[in-house]
Amino acid sequence: MTTNPGTTPCHGELPDWQRAVREMRSHRGATLEQLSADSPTLVVFLRHTGCVFCREALADLSRQRATIEAAGARLVLVHMSDPLSATLRFERYSLGDVHRYSDPKCVLYRAFGLPRGSFRQVLGAWVWWRGLIAAVLCGHGIGRLEGDGFRMPGVFLLDHGRIMAEHRAVSAADRPDYVDIARRGCVAADRSRTRSDFPAPAA
Secondary structure (H helix, E strand, O other): OOOOHHHOHHHOOOOOHHHHHHHOEOOOOOEHHHHHHHOOEEEEEOOOOOOHHHHHHHHHHHHHHHHHHHOOOEEEEEEOOOHHHHHHHHHHOOOOOOEEEEOOOOHHHHHOOOOEOOHHHHHOHHHHHHHHHHHHHOOOOOOOOOOOOOEOOEEEEEEOOEEEEEEEOOOOOOOOOHHHHHHHHHHHHHHHHHHHHOOOOOO
16 A cells, blocks of 8 residues: 555545645654655554543553564654643653644545544444443543544554655544554565666666
């Protein structure tokens, strides 16, 4: 997968892809274009930080970060909270040094084609059941709403501004395999670079 959703006709209403990846900056001043030019970048779009599934995702990423980086990918987070609130939250999961983008207006979410979910996707019976398990049995808890409670999450492996692998959530309760997405994306990026290194055929 190498298309950029913000530039395709079916996403004509979305913010321009190139503008989003070139202009929005992380808390450390880097754009996604810059980061993905430096190394393959695993961009994780989170649910609002009060959501139990956001907390579950952060716990998963904290545990899997070393393996993700060993696969060759840099971890980046996109969230809808204010920067200070996000800093305090991510520090709890030892992710305070990760590049992160505060996107309360969901500019990046829309540019990557992540929609607002339906009632069933966000509040359906399966979502409630998964949420109960994650909140109570797994101890992730539930916090106050910070951002758009219906905005769907997603995961994208970027290389030089191109999407090499992705996971678009089908419900708020999705639990992606971040390591697998990172590995698949890095392999696709390596293949793409190898092909581009071949000399052009003689005329």
